[in-house]
Amino acid sequence: MKLELVDAKKWITLFVEKLESNQTILNELDTAIGDGDHGTNMKRGAEAVTAALEKKEPETLADLYKTTAFAMIQKVGGASGPLYGTAFLDMSKAVKNDDLELSDLIQIGTDGLKRRGESDTGMKTMIDVWQPVSDALKADKFDQSVIDAALENVKGLVATKGRASYLEEKSKGHIDPGAQSSAYLFESLIEVLGE
């Protein structure tokens, strides 16, 4: 399965909409186990992505992901800026290869996260959503239940990367804010694929 440009645009648009409308939830999740700003950070990124896409309509998938990446890198800051930025930048480079499957694309984004964050699954980060989604896409079993299960799993983990890791055991029982924003990303993808 591959994503057409028009669908990919919808995907990103839905994502930034969800970020804007769920700022408070993301901040609250981050207040519990981080520093309370993940919603604000992603909202800033969302606005920057919207502005960049309006300024210049992307003509290729590579363009679209690169514009998204640059907006995130330059406007989000924090941990999530370079992470989302790196994932989309790597996806932008890879998507120039016409044969790239959607499942490969997401795996490449996931690998970008792992490289930038020096991290992996099981550390209670956004990677714990990206990797299961990538796996499900490969197995052609991607739906909402994958995301729900990933979030449920993240909730039970003890954080070992990012601010939440300072809380050690106490980080258990909370959804990681970056995992939640990534859930919005992939829920947007489901909406696009379901059409």
Added chain:
Amino acid sequence: MKLELVDAKKWITLFVEKLESNQTILNELDTAIGDGDHGTNMKRGAEAVTAALEKKEPETLADLYKTTAFAMIQKVGGASGPLYGTAFLDMSKAVKNDDLELSDLIQIGTDGLKRRGESDTGMKTMIDVWQPVSDALKADKFDQSVIDAALENVKGLVATKGRASYLEEKSKGHIDPGAQSSAYLFESLIEVLGE
């Protein structure tokens, strides 16, 4: 009427006792129209007076008042320290004259307050208790009702000296903290005279 040394000692002892047990009330009065420390200031003075009197038993009335004055001047600070200090210092000097009536003594203390504070009756200060007490003593009509009336009068005044004057009209309706501590002084006197 004159006060014997033994009675004067009782007077001062009762006064410092009342100051110690009414610290909170005086602080609260001062919180309403001042800076909330009159009780703490007077408690510090009370402890200093007690310590000084224990250290060296005064042998004359002049000694007693001077010891009280010095303790107040050195330990109270704020506005009330120099005021009570000056009143007792002036009383200490004057009491060396054997003919001095109690009413004259209190008037001399009152005059000391007026000099040090550059103030007079009607300004919502401790003077509004001292002067009526002095007047009543002169007229041989000194009892609790004089103090009650003075406090009632003070309550209705607008402050024009001390911190309470910053509140202008809003200072009305509150008892001046210095007037209240002076009321304790003269209630102690009544207890001594009543015996």
Added chain:
Amino acid sequence: MKKIINNVEDIVPEMISGLVRTNADLVKQIDGTTAVVRNDPKFKENKQVGIVSGGGSGHEPLHAGYVGDGMLSAAVAGEVFTSPTPDQIYEAITAVDQGQGVLLIVKNYSGDVMNFDMAKEMAEADDIEIKTIVVDDDISVKNSEFTQGKRGVAGTALVEKIVGAAARSGMNLADLATLGQKVIDNIKTIGIALHAATVPAVGHPGFELGDDEIEYGIGIHNERGYAVEKIRPAKELANELIEKILKEFSDQSGDFAILVNGMGGTPLMEQYIFANDVLNELAAKKVKVSFSKVGNLVTSLDMQGISLTIMKADADWIKYLKEPVTTIAW
């Protein structure tokens, strides 16, 4: 009340002890007092008129934080919000007199005025020449012959800086007193509080404000102000205070200095935002700002709030304000 203290009665001596022990190259404590005096080598080398200030504690870094070459010679700390006693002030005076007399900088409160007055009388008995200037920069209080008059607030720091620099330059006592009075006449301050201070001995805030209320015209001892209103954007607060203050100056040409002062519990972030708005509005009004300073200079314990001080300044005063100084906190 939650405070990092031990016994309430030990607050001031322990604070002064902490201050002098962590700044031993700058200041030392005068034995048996809670007064601090310069301890830098230049103090003995360059003789000058002594500059002594002081007052109740709770306004840190005022005054002890301003002791040093080019500012105060000594500072006397009273109990919290309570004027120091005459004997302590007298000790500070004698510790700094170098034969050229001593200037006392007093904030206009009954207690301070009376205690410094008694100390002055004591020092004069030792033939030390003394002059006193009384700072009364808070324009939220009406000045009238029939009241205590205006309070001394944040502008005190500017007075101490200017007079201190002038004293270092060799100015004599009479001229320093004249300069100080002229400076005081040209300083206007007004403050707002978002949350009152908690006096340790009292244990709760001096007054209560609603979740969206601020009090205009507060003093530095929890004295209430002239109005309680809903909080507004920093910009509007700045404009309101500026308008109130500028009314006090008949002439708005020439140099001005500003001080944006945090009350103790308000972070620098908000102070800089407010300062930015102040500079915008003064620029719009064509008022020339030749010196500006931002920070917790004259505080009120843990009060949340801010004050704005505007001074109409001679070129000399601006120079004195800008001169480097070696103190804990300027």
Added chain:
Amino acid sequence: MKKIINNVEDIVPEMISGLVRTNADLVKQIDGTTAVVRNDPKFKENKQVGIVSGGGSGHEPLHAGYVGDGMLSAAVAGEVFTSPTPDQIYEAITAVDQGQGVLLIVKNYSGDVMNFDMAKEMAEADDIEIKTIVVDDDISVKNSEFTQGKRGVAGTALVEKIVGAAARSGMNLADLATLGQKVIDNIKTIGIALHAATVPAVGHPGFELGDDEIEYGIGIHNERGYAVEKIRPAKELANELIEKILKEFSDQSGDFAILVNGMGGTPLMEQYIFANDVLNELAAKKVKVSFSKVGNLVTSLDMQGISLTIMKADADWIKYLKEPVTTIAW
């Protein structure tokens, strides 16, 4: 939430604007960024290795308050509690490079580390030599290969002072990085909060504490600590923190430096009282304190609380700490 601000989104640019406009002789803003760079004449005259730090805002005066001769060359301010972006850090690097390379001082947070890393990659593409040191002085967090590791907190100010002074003295980039790392390895900090900070975009305190409770081991971004307990006298708090910190040093002989740091909403009065208790306890334990500093150096918005930093120091480091410096806030 009551704060003296305008729009939440404008907090950082307005704050930086207020800071540079009120300190124009010391610093200037880099166009199109919220980074500030030295603006004193010596900056151009005496060429040296550039020292750049930065991080989320809300810790003022860190870092912009430490830009000046003998400390930082530039500071980059991110959004509140949010790492600045690589493009802004890159601008700061290019603004201060004088051909001798640039040292980045980064606090150990995922975001800071990643964004400074991206900026380093960008600057290296311009052939600017870059080294990075990562401050991780907060011992309330366990250090392990499997976590983010310890956080960078108040000790950062000491690192910036020592490395800044060494850079001014002409030390080269490689030696500065080595020195900085050695300093970091010898700094230990632990903090307590009486009241959490309110992030403006969030609008309420990060966590709630009871009227008599304090939290041990908090970070500077409202990160909760390792224990909530009833508040105790300053003396006991000092002893508790000292004991925790001294355990980290195998050798308690030689020189030590201490920093008592206010978190933003705690008045100097309490900081000095606490410092006094710290000095008492260290004296009792025969630990030699050769440098001490007290104040709001590395804050957390309006958090009420305090942190204690203890550093085992070489004689050289003490000298670097004591050297005069021309910054807004050191």
